[in-house]
Ligand code: FES
C-alpha cells in the first residue's frame with residue numbers, strides 16, 4: 023500500500039506518496055520531476071542514477087523510499103543549474119568532457135562526494151571514486167581531466 | 183559553368199525552404215536529417231550553416247530527425263554526417279545566401295560584389311545602406327529547388343568552420359532533463375515489454391488477468407509472443423513486469439551454437455563465397471616464404487549506458503513517436519506498415535538519447551511504445567531494462583578472418599589473400615526488404631524475419647576495410663557470407679572494419695617480425711599513399727617510436743594503421759601496454775588526417791572515445807550464451823572498461839583545410855585493437871589472434 027513519506031531533497035522539504043519499497047530513483051524522476059538522475063541498470067552496477075545521501079554518492083535505483091526520511095538527498099539539480107553551475111559542471115563544459123552525456127550526472131555526483139573529502143585527489147583516487155560509474159562513450163580521459171580541473175578551481179576559491 | 187552533382191540529401195529534398203528558414207524574431211532555423219547521438223553533430227552542422235550564411239551561431243537553431251519538418255537524410259550512421267549531411271547543408275546555405283545577396287543588390291541598386299553579410303545584416307561597407315535576411319525574407323520565397331550553382335566559401339573565408347565551438351547541447355545534459363527518457367505528456371503512463379527468455383521461445387501459458395488486477399496496471403497487451411504492459415506509476419509497471427515474468431511459461435529450443443568460440447563454429451556454418459576484390463597474379467613461384475594465420479572477433483554488444491526508450495501518443499488514428507532512432511523516416515515507414523497505418527498518420531520526432539554506437543534497441547522500443555499507446559489509449563513512455571538492452575538489441579556480427587601472404591627473397595610481400603566468414607553487418611529497419619523491428623517478429627500474426635543483405639562495396643559491411651591500403655602486387659579478398667544468424671546482429675560502429683583491420687595489421691606485424699624488420703619501416707616499404715605515410719610518420723615521432731625496440735617481458739608497444747573504408751579518415755595508433763594479472767593499456771598516441779576539420783575539439787573527443795571503446799572491445803567484450811539463451815544480460819556478465827583501466831590518450835590532428843571533410847567516428851577502432859595486440863607481442867612474444875585479449879586467452883596463446 024502507498025504511504026506518505028517526508029523527504030528533504032535539494033534543501034527543500036517535500037512529501038510523496040508511494041509504496042515503501044519504491045526505489046528513490048522513480049520518486050525523484052516522476053514525483054519530483056528531477057530528471058537529471060538517470061536510469062541505467064536498476065541493479066546498482068552503473069552509477070547513472072547516483073545521488074548524494076548525506077553527502078555520500080549512492081545509487082538511487084537501489085535506495086528504497088522507506089530508508090530516505092531523515093536523510094538529506096541531493097540530485098544534480100541541487101548541485102547546480104539555473105542559479106549557476108557548480109565548478110564541476112563548469113569544468114565538464116570547459117573541458118567538453120561529455121559525449122552523449124548520459125553517464126555524466128552520476129559521475130559528477132560521485133566527484134562532488136570525492137572532492138568534499140579529498141581536495142587534491144590523485145588520478146588513482148579519482149578512478150577509485152568512479153569505480154561504480156560506467157561510461158560507454160569512452161569519455162573517461164576527459165572526465166578525469168575535468169575533475170582535476172574542478173579540484174584545482176575549488177582549491178583556488180575555497181568558498182564554492 | 184555546370185555545377186557539380188548535388189549530394190544525395192539535396193536530390194531527395196531539393197527545396198531550399200526545407201533546409202533553411204528565417205524567422206520573424208531574427209533567428210534562423212536549419213533543418214537537418216542528421217541527428218545528435220552524442221557525437222557532437224548538431225554543433226558541427228550548426229557551425230557549417232552559420233559560417234556559410236554569416237550569422238552568429240547563437241541565432242541559429244536546428245530541427246533534426248523530425249519526419250514532418252526535417253529532410254530525409256537516410257540514417258545518421260557510418261561517419262557520413264559531416265561528409266554528406268554537412269555538404270548538403272553547406273550547399274543549401276550557400277545558395278540561400280547568394281539568392282539573398284542578389285535580392286539585396288536589386289533593392290539597394292548596387293552590385294552584388296559590393297555587399298557583405300555580417301550576422302545576417304547585408305550591407306555596403308562604409309555606408310549606411312543595409313538590409314537583412316529577415317527584412318528581405320517576406321519578399322523572397324525559398325520555395326524553389328537547389329541548383330548547386332552557388333559557390334561555397336573557400337577555406338580562407340571560414341570564420342567558424344575549423345574552430346572548436348563548444349557543444350550546444352551540453353548544459354541541459356548536465357543539469358536535468360535532456361533525453362527522450364525525460365519527456366512527459368499529460369495522462370502519460372509507464373510501459374514495459376516482457377521479452378521472451380530466448381530468441382525463438384514460444385509463449386505456452388500466461389494469465390494476463392492476474393497482471394491486469396495488479397495495482398496501477400492500466401493495460402496488458404498479449405499478441406503471440408509479445409507481452410507489453412502499462413501502469414500509472416513506473417514502479418508499478420516494474421512490479422507488474424516482474425510478476426509477468428514469473429507467471430509466463432515458455433517453450434524454448436536449443437537453437438544457439440554449441441560452441442561460443444567464434445573460430446570453432448563460424449566457418450563451419452553454411453556460407454556462400456563471393457569475390458570482393460582481386461588484382462595481380464600471385465607470384466608464388468618466386469615467393470621465398472609463405473605465411474598464414476587466422477583471427478577472430480566475437481559478437482559485441484552496443485551496450486548503451488541508457489537502455490532504449492520511446493514515448494508514443496495515439497490520438498484519433500494519428501500516432502506520434504518521440505525516439506532516439508538513427509533514421510526517423512525509415513522508422514516511420516516501418517511502424518506504419520506494422521500497425522496497418524498510412525505513413526502520413528505516423529510522425530516520428532527525434533529526441534536525444536544515450537550514445538548508441540550503431541543499431542541498438544532505439545527503433546524496437548519505438549514500436550513497443552506505439553503498440554502500447556494504441557492498446558491503452560494514453561501516451562506511453564516505454565523504457566527497456568538493462569537486460570533487454572544487452573540481450574535483445576542486435577550485436578555487432580562475429581567474424582573469422584584468415585590471411586595468407588608470401589614474401590620474396592627481399593622480404594617484400596608479393597601476394598596477399600584475405601578470407602572472411604561473417605553474417606551481415608547491417609539489419610536496420612528500412613535496410614533491404616521486410617520489417618526489422620523486434621515486436622513485429624513476436625506478435626500475432628508475426629512479420630517474417632527478412633533475408634539478410636550486407637552493405638556492398640565500395641564501403642562494405644563485413645568486408646569493410648578488407649582490402650589493404652598497402653601496395654601488394656597481388657591481392658585476393660573473399661567473403662564467405664553466412665545467411666543464418668543464430669544471434670540477432672546489425673550495425674555496430676565500424677562494421678567489419680574492426681576485425682579486418684585487426685587481422686591485416688596483426689598479420690603485417692607478424693611478417694615484419696618474421697623478417698626482423700621494424701614494424702613501421704616494414705609498412706612504409708609497402709605504402710605509397712602520401713597522406714597515409716604522413717599520419718604514420720607523425721604518430722611515430724610523437725610517441726618517440728624507436729626502431730626495432732623490444733619489450734621487456736611485461737611492457738611493450740605496438741602499432742596499427744588504416745584509412746577508414748579506404749576512402750575516409752586516416753588513423754595511425756601506437757599503444758603501450760603492461761601485462762600483470764591482465765593486459766593493461768597504459769598509453770595511446772594517435773594521429774588522424776580527416777581532411778578539412780569542422781570542429782577540432784569535437785573531432786578529438788570522438789577519436790578519444792573511439793580509442794577507449796576499442797580497447798574495451800579488444801580486452802573485455804564478448805557476448806556469451808548457452809544452447810538456449812544469451813547469458814550476457816547485465817554489466818556483471820558483460821563487463822566493459824572501467825575508469826581504473828583507461829590509458830592516457832593523446833590525439834594529433836593533421837590540418838588539411840583544402841581537402842574535403844571526412845567522418846571520424848569510426849576510424850580509430852581497428853588500428854587501436856591491432857596496436858594493442860601488436861604491443862602484447864612486442865612485450866612478451868605472444869601472438870593473440872582471437873579477441874578479446876582476456877587473461878585466459880593470453881595464457882592459452884602462450885602455450
Ligand atoms: S541505474 Fe542505478 S546504478 Fe545503474
Ligand code: FES
Pocket residue numbers: 120121122123124125126156157158159160161220487536537
Ligand atoms: S558520455 Fe556517453 S556514456 Fe559517458
